[in-house]
Amino acid sequence: MGRLSVNLCGVELDNPVIPASGTFGYGYEFAELYDINVLGTFSCKGTTLRPRFGNDTPRIAEAPAGMINAVGLQNPGVDRVIAEELPRLKSVFRKPMMANVSGFSVEEYAAVCQKLDREPQVGWLEVNISCPNVHGGGMSFGTDPAQAAAVTRAVKAVTAKPVIMKLSPNVTDIVAVAKACEEAGADGISLINTLMAMRIDLKTRRSVLANTTGGLSGPAVFPVALRMVWQVARAVSVPVIGLGGVSSAEDVIEMMLAGATAVEIGAANLVHPYICRDIIAALPEVMDRYGINNLRDIIGGANP
Amino acid sequence: MGRLSVNLCGVELDNPVIPASGTFGYGYEFAELYDINVLGTFSCKGTTLRPRFGNDTPRIAEAPAGMINAVGLQNPGVDRVIAEELPRLKSVFRKPMMANVSGFSVEEYAAVCQKLDREPQVGWLEVNISCPNVHGGGMSFGTDPAQAAAVTRAVKAVTAKPVIMKLSPNVTDIVAVAKACEEAGADGISLINTLMAMRIDLKTRRSVLANTTGGLSGPAVFPVALRMVWQVARAVSVPVIGLGGVSSAEDVIEMMLAGATAVEIGAANLVHPYICRDIIAALPEVMDRYGINNLRDIIGGANP
Amino acid sequence: MKQCLFTVLENTPLTEAVMRLRLQGDTSAVIRPGQFVNIKLEGRFLRRPISVCDVEGDVLTLIYKVVGGGTEQLRTMTPGMRLDLLTGLGNGYDLSPAGDHPLVIGGGVGVPPMYWLTKELLASGRKVTAVLGFNTANEVFYDDMFRALGAEVILTTADGSRGVKGFVTDAMAGLGYSYFYACGPEPMLKAVWRTARGSGQLSFEKRMGCGFGACMGCSCRTITGSKRICREGPVLTKEEIRWDD
Amino acid sequence: MKQCLFTVLENTPLTEAVMRLRLQGDTSAVIRPGQFVNIKLEGRFLRRPISVCDVEGDVLTLIYKVVGGGTEQLRTMTPGMRLDLLTGLGNGYDLSPAGDHPLVIGGGVGVPPMYWLTKELLASGRKVTAVLGFNTANEVFYDDMFRALGAEVILTTADGSRGVKGFVTDAMAGLGYSYFYACGPEPMLKAVWRTARGSGQLSFEKRMGCGFGACMGCSCRTITGSKRICREGPVLTKEEIRWDD
Numbered sequence A, B: 001m002g003r004l005s006v007n008l009c010g011v012e013l014d015n016p017v018i019p020a021s022g023t024f025g026y027g028y029e030f031a032e033l034y035d036i037n038v039l040g041t042f043s044c045k046g047t048t049l050r051p052r053f054g055n056d057t058p059r060i061a062e063a064p065a066g067m068i069n070a071v072g073l074q075n076p077g078v079d080r081v082i083a084e085e086l087p088r089l090k091s092v093f094r095k096p097m098m099a100n101v102s103g104f105s106v107e108e109y110a111a112v113c114q115k116l117d118r119e120p121q122v123g124w125l126e127v128n129i130s131c132p133n134v135h136g137g138g139m140s141f142g143t144d145p146a147q148a149a150a151v152t153r154a155v156k157a158v159t160a161k162p163v164i165m166k167l168s169p170n171v172t173d174i175v176a177v178a179k180a181c182e183e184a185g186a187d188g189i190s191l192i193n194t195l196m197a198m199r200i201d202l203k204t205r206r207s208v209l210a211n212t213t214g215g216l217s218g219p220a221v222f223p224v225a226l227r228m229v230w231q232v233a234r235a236v237s238v239p240v241i242g243l244g245g246v247s248s249a250e251d252v253i254e255m256m257l258a259g260a261t262a263v264e265i266g267a268a269n270l271v272h273p274y275i276c277r278d279i280i281a282a283l284p285e286v287m288d289r290y291g292i293n294n295l296r297d298i299i300g301g302a303n304p
Numbered sequence C, D: 001m002k003q004c005l006f007t008v009l010e011n012t013p014l015t016e017a018v019m020r021l022r023l024q025g026d027t028s029a030v031i032r033p034g035q036f037v038n039i040k041l042e043g044r045f046l047r048r049p050i051s052v053c054d055v056e057g058d059v060l061t062l063i064y065k066v067v068g069g070g071t072e073q074l075r076t077m078t079p080g081m082r083l084d085l086l087t088g089l090g091n092g093y094d095l096s097p098a099g100d101h102p103l104v105i106g107g108g109v110g111v112p113p114m115y116w117l118t119k120e121l122l123a124s125g126r127k128v129t130a131v132l133g134f135n136t137a138n139e140v141f142y143d144d145m146f147r148a149l150g151a152e153v154i155l156t157t158a159d160g161s162r163g164v165k166g167f168v169t170d171a172m173a174g175l176g177y178s179y180f181y182a183c184g185p186e187p188m189l190k191a192v193w194r195t196a197r198g199s200g201q202l203s204f205e206k207r208m209g210c211g212f213g214a215c216m217g218c219s220c221r222t223i224t225g226s227k228r229i230c231r232e233g234p235v236l237t238k239e240e241i242r243w244d245d
C-alpha cells in the first residue's frame, strides 16, 4: 500500500487520480501518449443504450478559466462499447475501469448497467444523472432527490458492482440529492458535473453553441465543486469522488481535505494531455511540503 | 436620449452600467477617483435594519478568474444610512441611486424598505433575497419561490418605488423564483448574486474563510450568470438587470443581448477601480464594431 | 502527437490582419501537409488550432488571421518568446491519389496549408495549379511564394481588385486537373465540392476542445459515420462528405 | 490613491525567500511611511498588498517574502517589465506623537515599512532605536540599512543564531523610548501591545478584496467601532486596538 493509495468502494487504487468522463475517450488515445496504468483508474465517455452522435456543432466554447461543452453524450452505444472499446482498452489498461453511464429514462439506465455488469474490466459504474429526463419534463434526474433515488435503486437492482452516482451541481440542495442516492443504495457519490452556462457571439448575435446552453467546467468551477464536496462528504458515509476544475496536485489535496476519497480530472486533460500523469508524479513532493505521509489520512481532514 | 440610454422600470438611465452592491460602498470612495455621475446609477452596500459588523475575518479569498467573499453584509444599519450616508452621497451624486436591501425575516425587509421609501435620492429598491432566512431554517429566501414571493409582496406593500428582486443563483430553477417574484409584483429582477463556494488552505487545513463558505464572483461566473439572465429574460416581462463577472464593454453587450436592460459590475471594481468609467467610455466604439446604434435596441436581441 | 515548447523566430504581418509566425522547436511529429498544431496562450483556457503552412528542419511556419482575443494575443508575441504547442495533429492530406497534375484550392486563411502541400506535390514530380481566393487585393498573401515554388497560380478576388473577379470556383471552371485539394471557409468548400469534377480532399474547421481526439467536441457526420475533425480529419475525401444543411 | 504602471528596475533576493523590488513610476500618491501599494499580477484576480519600504523620487522600494503563488510570480519579474499598482493606500504612521526618541519594532516582513518610517523620524531630528526580529540568522535582512540611516539597531533571532536570542519583546524590556511603532506578524503585535510601556502605533494585515475601502473585506473591530484595515488602517493606535480572541 503506497503513500498515494486509497480505497474506493472496496477496490484499492494506486492513487486517487482519475480522468473524468468525456475528457479521456475510452482511454486509448491517451495510451498513445503515456502508460495509462499509472492512473488510479479512469472514467470512460458517457455510455448510453443506443449510439448517439450528440448535439450539433459548434459544441465547444471558451470561458474565463474554463470551457463550455454541449457534446451531448456522443458514444457508440453500450453494445459496441462492450464489443469494440473494452477489448481494445484491454491491451493498454490492465486495471479495473470506471464505466460512466447515462440514460433518458430509469429503464435505460438499468439496461445499460445490466449489460456492463457482466464485463470483468468494469470496476465501478458511475451513473451520470445530469442528463435531461425525457419522461420527467426535461429537468435532469439529478435535480430531484426522489428521481435520483429511483435511478439509484433501478441500477443497484441489476448490478453487483459498486455504483457511484454522479451529481449535477445545478441544484438548490446538493446534500438532499446525495442523501437520497445513499439511502437508495449508492456505494459512492461523485460530483460535480458541469454548471449550466451560455455564451453569445457578439458578431452573429447567437449562442456560441448550436445547443444554446452547455456545461461549464475547468478551474472556474473549482471553488463551487469544493464547497459541494465538503457539504456532501459531511452528510453521507459512502466515499465521495471530488471533481470540477482540478488541475494540480495541490487541487487534488484540497479536494481530499474537503472530503474526497478520489479525485477526477476533466477539462484539464484536454488542454494539457499529460496532466494526470504529471499530477501523480508531483503528488509525493507536494505531500512532503504539506506534511502529508499518506493521502488516505487526509480524506475529509479539513476543519471549518 | 443618447445611444447608451436605457429605461429601467420607468426611470431613464444615461447608460446601463451600474456598480453592484457591496463593491462600491456608498459611492463616495469612488467619487474621489472619478465623477460618479457618469454612471447609469449605482447599487449601494446591502443595508439591513440594524447595524452589522458582518462575519469574522478572513472574509476574502482568491479563486481562478474570481474571488470569494463572506463579508456578511457589514453596514451601519438603515437609520444611519439615511442619516449619514445619503446626505454625504448627495454632494457627489445627483442621480437617483439604487438602495440594496437585506433582511433576515420578511418583516425586516419590509421595515428597511419602508424607511428608504421616504428618501427622494432612492430611485429603486434592490431587494437581495440570498441572505439566510433565520425563521426558515437558514436556507435563503431566494431558494424558494413561495418565500421569494412573500418578501416581494411585503416590500411592495410599503413602497411606491420600483422594486427589483435580486436572485441567488444557487437554485435548481431560477425561472421559477423569478416568475414568483414577478407575480408577487416585482418591477424588475436582478441576477446573479454569488455562487456558494469554498477554499481550503493546505497549510492550516482549514477553510480560507472564517465563515467556512462564501460567495464566488468575478469572470468565472459570467457564463452561468449569462445563462440565467437568458432564461429569466425570456420568462418574465419586467426588466432584468444582468450581473456576474462583467468586466468589459463586450461583456455588457453580451448580457444585454441575453436579455438584460441594465448591467451591474461587481468584483471588477475592486481590482480595477476605474472600470465602470472606462467601460462607459469604451461602449460607443465597441457598439460601432458590432453594428449597434442604440443599446436599447439589442436588449434580448440574441437568438438561440 | 507531441507537446513541445517552441521559440518565436518571427511574427510579422503579411496583410492588415494576417500574420506569419515562424517557430523553432521539435517538429518531429509534423509529418504531413494539412496537419495542424494547437497553441496554448497565457490566460486563455482552450488552445488555438492553426494549420502548418510549412516545416523546414526544426522551423515551423504558421499563418494566422487575427479574428478574436486569442489571435490578437498571438500577434503580440515577439522573437525569443516561447509557446507551448501540441504538434502533429490531424490526418493531413493523402498525396497518393494526386495524379500528375493536381489542383490545389485555397481561400483566405485556407491558403497557408496548401503551401506545404504544393511543395510536396511538386517535390514528387507533379505539376501543380494553385487557385488562391481572397476578398480583395490588399488581403492577398503568399501568391508569389506559390509561384516561387514552381506552381501555376491563379488568383481570384471577390471584388475583382486583383486576378480573376469572383470565387475560386469561377477560376476552376474549364481547368484540367487530375485531382483536387481544398481548404477554406465552409461556403467555399461547399461550392468546390458541388462544382469540382473528379475526386479530391477537403479540409474542415470546427471549434475544438482538445485537438487530439479526447473530447468529441469536433465531430462531424460523414457518409461512413461520425468523424472527429481533429483526428480522422481535418481532411475528408469528397466522397465521404455529408452536408446536413 | 492612484493607479499607475511602474517599471521594474531591480528584483533581487535579500534572503532565500525575501526579495527586494525597485520600481519606477508615479509615486506622487505615496505620502506617508506605513502606506502600502496593491499589485496586479497577470492571471491572479485579486491584487497583492505590499508595504512601501522606501520612496526616493520616482523610485519605490518594496520588500516581499515569497509565500504563495502571487509572490512566487512576482519573483519572476525582471527589469523592464511593467506592473499595474494602486499606490498611496492606507493611513500610514502619524509621526507627530513620536517624541524625541521613538522605538521602531519590526518583525520579519514587518521590517520593510519601518525603514522609511525610521528615515523620516531621523530626518525630523529624532533619535531612533530599531528592534528588528527574525527567526534565524540567515533570514535577517536590512539591519545594516537601518544602521546606515543612523538608527541604533537591536537585532533579535528566535533561535539566538544572531543578536539577542528571543523575540522583539525580549529586547524591548528595559529600553527607554518616547513612543513606539510596530509592524510584524499578529502574535508579535499582540505581545508588543501587551508589554510595551507608553503609547504607540501598530500596523496590521488582513486579506483584502480591494485595498481602497470599497469591499469591507478587511474590517476589524476597534474600541471606537469597526475600521477598514486598508483605509482607516493598516496603522492603529495602541489605545484603540481590541483583541477579540
Ligand SMILES: Cc1cc2nc3c(=O)[nH]c(=O)nc-3n(C[C@H](O)[C@H](O)[C@H](O)COP(=O)(O)OP(=O)(O)OC[C@H]3O[C@@H](n4cnc5c(N)ncnc54)[C@H](O)[C@@H]3O)c2cc1C
Binding pocket: A061, A062, C036, C046, C047, C048, C049, C050, C051, C052, C063, C064, C065, C066, C067, C068, C069, C070, C071, C072, C109, C112, C113, C204, C205, C206, C207, C208, C234
Ligand atoms: C484544424 C484547424 C486549422 C486552422 N488553421 C488555421 C490557420 O492556419 N490560420 C488561421 O488563421 N486560422 C486557422 N484556424 C482557425 C483558428 O483556429 C481560429 O481563427 C482561432 O482559434 C480564433 O481564435 P481567437 O481567440 O482569435 O478567436 P475567438 O473567436 O475569441 O475564439 C473563441 C474560441 O472559438 C474558437 N474558434 C474561433 N474561430 C474558430 C474557427 N474558425 N475554427 C475553430 N475554432 C475557432 C477558438 O479556438 C476559441 O476556442 C484553424 C482552425 C482549425 C479547427
Ligand SMILES: Cc1cc2nc3c(=O)[nH]c(=O)nc-3n(C[C@H](O)[C@H](O)[C@H](O)COP(=O)(O)OP(=O)(O)OC[C@H]3O[C@@H](n4cnc5c(N)ncnc54)[C@H](O)[C@@H]3O)c2cc1C
Binding pocket: B061, B062, D036, D046, D047, D048, D049, D050, D051, D052, D063, D064, D065, D066, D067, D068, D069, D070, D071, D072, D109, D112, D113, D204, D205, D206, D207, D208, D234
Ligand atoms: C497592508 C499589507 C501590507 C503588506 N506588506 C507586506 C510586505 O511589505 N511584504 C510582504 O512580504 N508581505 C506583505 N504583506 C503580505 C502580502 O500581502 C502577502 O504575503 C501576499 O499577498 C501573499 O500572496 P501570495 O499570492 O503569494 O500568497 P497566497 O497565499 O497564494 O495568496 C492568496 C490570497 O491571500 C492573500 N494573502 C495571503 N497572505 C496574506 C497576508 N499575510 N496578508 C494579506 N493577504 C494575504 C493574498 O493577497 C491573496 O489574495 C502585506 C499585507 C497587507 C495586508
Ligand SMILES: Cc1cc2nc3c(=O)[nH]c(=O)nc-3n(C[C@H](O)[C@H](O)[C@H](O)COP(=O)(O)O)c2cc1C
Binding pocket: A020, A021, A022, A023, A045, A046, A047, A069, A071, A073, A100, A128, A166, A192, A193, A194, A216, A217, A218, A219, A221, A243, A244, A245, A246, A264, A265, A266, A267, A268, C209, C215, C216, C217
Ligand atoms: C467535453 C466534455 C465532455 C463530458 N462528457 C461527460 C460525460 O459523457 N459524462 C459525464 O458524466 N460527464 C461528462 N463531462 C463532465 C466531466 O466529467 C466533469 O464532471 C466536469 O467537466 C467537471 O470537471 P472538470 O472541471 O475537471 O472538467 C464532460 C465534460 C467535458 C468537458
Ligand SMILES: Cc1cc2nc3c(=O)[nH]c(=O)nc-3n(C[C@H](O)[C@H](O)[C@H](O)COP(=O)(O)O)c2cc1C
Binding pocket: B020, B021, B022, B023, B045, B046, B047, B069, B071, B073, B100, B128, B166, B192, B193, B194, B216, B217, B218, B219, B221, B243, B244, B245, B246, B264, B265, B266, B267, B268, D209, D215, D216, D217
Ligand atoms: C465583496 C462583495 C460584497 C458584496 N455584498 C453584497 C451585498 O451587500 N448585497 C448584494 O446584494 N450583493 C452583494 N454582493 C454581490 C454582488 O453585488 C454581485 O451580485 C456578485 O458579486 C456578482 O457580480 P460580480 O461577479 O460582478 O462581482 C457582494 C459581492 C462582493 C464581491
Ligand code: FES
Binding pocket: C207, C208, C209, C210, C211, C212, C213, C214, C215, C216, C217, C218, C219, C228, C229, C230, C231
Ligand atoms: S477537438 Fe476534442 S475530439 Fe476533436
Ligand code: FES
Binding pocket: D207, D208, D209, D210, D211, D212, D213, D214, D215, D216, D217, D218, D219, D228, D229, D230, D231
Ligand atoms: S480591502 Fe476592500 S475595504 Fe479594505
